[in-house]
Amino acid sequence: MKVKALNRTKASTTRATPSDLRPVHKNLNPASHPLPRAREYTRAITAAKLDRMFANPFVGELKGGHVDGVNCIGVCRTNLLPVVSGGVDGTVRIWDLQSRTMVKNLEAHSRCVSGVVFGHGGMFYSCGEEGLVKAWSCFPKQSAGDSSDEDSEGYAKKPSSVKRMETDEESPFGPFNTYRLPSVRSSHNSVAFHSIDHHWAISQFATASSDSAVHLWDPNRTSPVTSFSNLWGSDDTVTTVRYNPAESNLIAHCSNDRGIGLHDTRTASALAKTILGMKSNCLEWNPMEPYMFVVGNEDYNAYTFDMRKLKRPTSMYKGHVGAVMSVSWSPTGTEFVTGSYDKTIRIFNARKEGGTASHMGSSSTGIARDIYHTKRMQRVFCTAYTSDHKFILSGSDDTNLRLWKARSSEKIGQLSSREEASLQYRSALVQKYAHLPEVKRIAKSRRIPKLVKKQTAEAIVQKEKKRRKEGNVVKHSKPGTKSFTDERGKVVVKTVD
Amino acid sequence: MFRSRHLPTSFPPTNHITMSSPPAAKKQKHTNNTAGNSISRGPSHSQIIQRRQKAKDALSSLPADKKASVLERYHGSSTASHRLHTLRHDDKHEDTSNLSSYQLRNLQKRRSNPNTHRGIQRFAECKETKRLENAMEAMHAEEILHDYNSGLIEVETDMERTTQLTQEKLKQDMLEENVARNIYNLELQDYSPYIMRYDRSGRYSLLCGRKGHVAVIDQHTMGLSTEFHLGEVTRDACFLHNGTMMAVAQERNVFIYDENGAEVHRLDGHKRVFGMEFLPYHWLLATIGHAGFLQYQDTSTGEIVSQHRTKMGPCHTLRQNPHNAVLHLGHTNGTVTLWSPSSSEYLVKMLCHKGSAVTSLAIDRSGTYMATGGGDNKVRIWDLRMYKETHYYKTYGGPPVCMDISQTGILGVGHGCHANFWRGEGLKVKVDDMYMKHECSGSGPLESARFRPFEDVCGIGHAGGVSSIVIPGSGEPNLDSNEHFTNPYMDNKQRRETEVRSLLEKLRPDMIALDPDVIGSIEESNLIQKQQRLRDLAESADAKKAAEKEASKSKKQKKKMRGRNKISKKLARKQKNVIDEGTEKLKEAREQERVEKEREQKNRNDGDDHDNDAPAALRRFFNA
Structure with missing residues (x-):
């Protein structure tokens, strides 16, 4: 008779030296893993809780800030670190994101800085409400011998062909050039600039001004190359102007007559215009799907439009209880951030599914994935994604620039492979059980300011009232004369060709 | 208007372009199907x-x-x-009265068609x-x-029987020294009888003598890690989540001791406990005792989660079903009841031993088979999927008082001074031959028998002390690192980490149900059954409403006096009996007025007696 019994040795289950990893055993027999469903579900709840526990989106403020509200932020499209901001006090400040400190304070304008934008090679342009556009460089000027064109980095060089106009101020950061509209030179009530944007490929920038015109500028010339004035016969001020990232001759703008317009710079012809119920404050093209753009509106909502179909927005993004003042796409084009007059920042998934962290808030579009706020943050005037898609910058009325994580519970820094595996497992668990009420409730919970909460509740009541009223109108009018229109159908008042 | 002339070619095509060629697309799809490589639809049925x-x-x-x-x-x-x-x-169901015409039509279609569903x-x-x-x-x-294979006994000739193997022979000739040391016998007569239980990893064994002797033995070093005397009756003892804590059921209460033998808690809620079980995934200690109260206590928070009155008298037999954490109680009237913390009634009641008490029971790891031993000297095997008996084994020489099923399914039964073991197949079908036998001759009746997890060992407690024997093939050969507290060689750091992790994954008591997969699943929707259920619900709601209406009709309306105790009313009441001159005069005047009015009325009525008798149509002539 042969007998074999289990002879377990200590060596197989323990490590030889303390520096070794502990051996891991697997038993695939399902009988040795009782209650698998209940345990997995409990793990999913814990994962959802942990995700909320680690949610700490505020990284910090940028030290030594403006002395008045921050009005605009410019983020470099080719380099991670340089950031510039323009304040209501007329100063432009250059920041270093890594150390979160100010590099330089430039007394740029005599009135509010209404826009800053990066050009090529570390150059940036600021426009002010006193009617001047100035060109700067975010890297200090090298000595004359160094500023050669074959700089390998590509951004630390100054455009050599720039003609120096004003030489009285010798700052290494500039201004290297000053641009103004020719007709109103040295006039007291000059035309104010409201927005500036640089072309994505070539050296050209566009400004929007209070004379209801859009001007295109060549950096080498002090007067505009082209001017589009009196667009669509409207005298209203153009507030925002943005170049399309892919279509090199397409410009979109928002104006004070509540309109959003597209025009082609080659033909100087207006392409299309749509007029919404209220004024749009900001407009941004999606960097990855360049036929889409998002506008932030005074009616507390943001809308995405397909530029081919301006009659209706493709989606609407609700939740703010104040006018949306700024909007910025993430470089991936899947989500965007909005800053609002209600003192909060919200992040929206722009896609229905497959967003980066769709399980974390709402998986559907239209409702914010996350809401950021602090006690001290006042009305938010400008927001920007950093080009690595990991951080968000916000500038607000309380003179501070704040740095936030784009995903609130993400760990900053490098993850070990075990950490990464564990995080992935947790997020997969939450996604698997996201439809169950307990997990959903935890994953969705956000603490929002009391006032915003109250106003949200009020907005729901108001919306319900409107819906009821519309229902009553349909019910009591002659059959066939009145019908329900969906919410998106009501956004656009009219379109103009 | 904005035209596509301005669109770069890289843009996605507009709608009308994709819409323009539907016939071509259709054709392509068709050819794909015939070729048998339709990627979008997954593999075909064939x-x-x-x-x-x-x-x-x-x-x-x-x-x-x-x-x-x-x-x-x-x-x-x-x-x-x-x-x-x-x-x-x-579909086979005959009664079609509650089906709608649509459902009926579909049913007939299905019945006529051989390819139903x-x-x-x-x-x-x-x-x-x-x-x-x-x-x-x-x-x-x-x-x-x-990395390990299960132990086994191989018979070389037809004449050999595995039951012929004795532990002495195993120890001397057959086993390696490392395994053979697991065969031992401790003679402890002073505090006997003893019970012996293991922790989840199988490293520590807990010895508990009826007269108050508790000891913990580390099976790896064969050394005594704790020993203490309680000086009173101890009826049961078990480890909690790992080998560092144990619960002991003493004369009046249950006490929790730590690895040094220090008393950690006295659980006052549990009185005169006879049997205890610890549910490791829920961190619940369940006890049953003299009063027949089944109590669940959360050992991580100390809270008594629920207590159920079984109403079936004192109970000695309590085991958990490892598959779904439901508790099985064996009662003196021969029934076995199944309990969960969320239900105050038993989930299932089975009459297992007619006319005799249930003395012992055990459930296998997959939760499919239950073995019960009764006073009728039989070990009955039950299929828990049907709650039906499949077969039974007889024991000769006393009823089966203790029983256990090992991780691999070997059934061990203790009766009198014998311990008998059946192979795993013995649970599924009746087998003629036993697997192994062991006799504790001279050391009295057996008290407990438990298999040691992850080892081929069975620990037996009896009147003469404890014995440990080797049953090859009884232990699960492979460990799993994800199962908490199952690693026998866990160091302190691992233990601490495991404790935190298992607490994070602690299951809620209300997750215990007969079907463990019910959590997180979606209710199956059978249309016919669902409609029937909804109809029943509606009917019962209607009936309830009607009954309420009936009840409210028969009930007399209560007259509610409001505001009786207002200050002004109180004052008014006080003034009621005061005789006031003015009021008297007023009353008299009113009385007189009333009398006058009556008289006048009477006179008028006397005068026009006939106009009341006249038909309504003619009455106006009399008034005029």
């Missing part, structure tokens, strides 16, 4: 059948033990095939194929991942 045939062929060519391991996985519950089965069952059948076939393939894959993975 491909599934082919794959299943292939997997079955591979299965049949496997050796017997591997085949068994695959089949064990494959023959679980399958939702799709279950649904198909219920649908077919419903073809879609679901195909779906089920697809699922079955996938499960079979997965089971095969898991088997192959096991070959790589599992």
Whole structure:
């Protein structure tokens, strides 16, 4: 008779030296893993809780800030670190994101800085409400011998062909050039600039001004190359102007007559215009799907439009209880951030599914994935994604620039492979059980300011009232004369060709 | 208007471009299907059948033990095939009175058509194929991942019987020294009888003498790690989540001791406890005792989660079903009841031993089989999927007082001074031959028998002390690092980490149910049954409403006086009996007025007596 019994040795289950990893055993027999469903579900709840526990989106403020509200932020499209901001006090400040400190304070304008934008090679342009556009460089000027064109980095060089106009101020950061509209030179009530944007490929920038015109500028010339004035016969001020990232001759703008317009710079012809119920404050093209753009509106909502179909927005993004003042796409084009007059920042998934962290808030579009706020943050005037898609910058009325994580519970820094595996497992668990009420409730919970909460509740009541009223109108009018229109159908008042 | 002239070619095509060529698209799809490589629709049915045939062929060519391991996985519950089965069952149902005309029409169509539920059948076939393939894959993975094989006894000639093996022979000739040291006998007569239990990893064993002797032995070092005397009766003892804590049921209360023998807690809620079980995934200590109260206490928070009155008198037999954490109680009237913390009634009641008490019971790891021992000297095996007895074994020389089923399914039964062991097949079908036998001659009746987890060892407690014997093939050969507290060689750091992790994954008591997969699943929707259920619900709601209405009718309306105790009313009441001159005068005047009015009325009535008698149509002539 042969007998074999289990002879377990200590060596197989323990490590030889303390520096070794502990051996891991697997038993695939399902009988040795009782209650698998209940345990997995409990793990999913814990994962959802942990995700909320680690949610700490505020990284910090940028030290030594403006002395008045921050009005605009410019983020470099080719380099991670340089950031510039323009304040209501007329100063432009250059920041270093890594150390979160100010590099330089430039007394740029005599009135509010209404826009800053990066050009090529570390150059940036600021426009002010006193009617001047100035060109700067975010890297200090090298000595004359160094500023050669074959700089390998590509951004630390100054455009050599720039003609120096004003030489009285010798700052290494500039201004290297000053641009103004020719007709109103040295006039007291000059035309104010409201927005500036640089072309994505070539050296050209566009400004929007209070004379209801859009001007295109060549950096080498002090007067505009082209001017589009009196667009669509409207005298209203153009507030925002943005170049399309892919279509090199397409410009979109928002104006004070509540309109959003597209025009082609080659033909100087207006392409299309749509007029919404209220004024749009900001407009941004999606960097990855360049036929889409998002506008932030005074009616507390943001809308995405397909530029081919301006009659209706493709989606609407609700939740703010104040006018949306700024909007910025993430470089991936899947989500965007909005800053609002209600003192909060919200992040929206722009896609229905497959967003980066769709399980974390709402998986559907239209409702914010996350809401950021602090006690001290006042009305938010400008927001920007950093080009690595990991951080968000916000500038607000309380003179501070704040740095936030784009995903609130993400760990900053490098993850070990075990950490990464564990995080992935947790997020997969939450996604698997996201439809169950307990997990959903935890994953969705956000603490929002009391006032915003109250106003949200009020907005729901108001919306319900409107819906009821519309229902009553349909019910009591002659059959066939009145019908329900969906919410998106009501956004656009009219379109103009 | 903005035209596509300005659109770069890289833009996605507008709608009218894709819409312009539907016939071409359709044609292409058709050709794809005929070619049999339609990627978007997944494998076709014939491909599934082919794959299943292939997997079955591979299965049949496997050796017997591997085949068994695959089949064990494959023959679980399958939702799709279950649904198909219920649908077919419903279709066979004769009573069609509660079906709508639409349902009836569909039913007739299905009955006339031989291919009923073809879609679901195909779906089920697809699922079955996938499960079979997965089971095969898991088997192959096991070959790589599992590093130990189960122990066994091989018979070389037909004349040999495995029951002939004695522990002495095993110890002397057959086993390696490392294993043979597990065969020992401790003679402890002073505090006997003893019970012996192991912790989840099988490293520590807990000895508990009836007269108050408690000891913990580390099975790796064979050293005594704790020993203490309580000086009173101890009826049961068990480890909590790991070997560092134990609960002891003493004369009046249950006490919790730590690894040094220090008293950590006295659990006042549990009085005169006879049996205890610890549910490791829920961190619950369950006790039953003289009063027949089943109590669940959370050992992480100290809270008594629930207590149920069984109403069946004192109970000595309590075991947990490891598959779904339901507790099984064996009662003196021969019944076994199943309990969960969330229900104050038993979930299931089975009459297992007619006319005699249930003396012991055990449930196998998969939760499929239960063995019960009764005063009728029989060990009955029950299939818990049907709650039906499959077969029984007789014991000669006393009723089976203790029983355990090992991780691999070996059934151990203690009766009198014998311990008998049946192979794993003995649970499924009745086998003639026992696997092993052991006799504790001269050391009195057996008190307890427990298999040591992850080792081929069984610990026996009896009147003469404790014995440890080797039963080859009784322990699960392979450990799993993800199962908490099952690593016998865990160091302190691992233990601490495991404690935190298992607390994070602690299951809530209300998750205990007969079907452990019910959590996180979606209710199966059988249309006919669902409609019937809704109709029943509506009916019962209507009946309830009607009954309420009836009740409210018969009830007399209560007259509610309001504001009786107002200050002004109180003052007014006080003034009521005061005789005031003015009021008297006023009263008199009113009385007189009333009398006058009456008289006048009477006079008028006397005068026009006939106008009341006149028909209504003519009355106006009299008034005029």
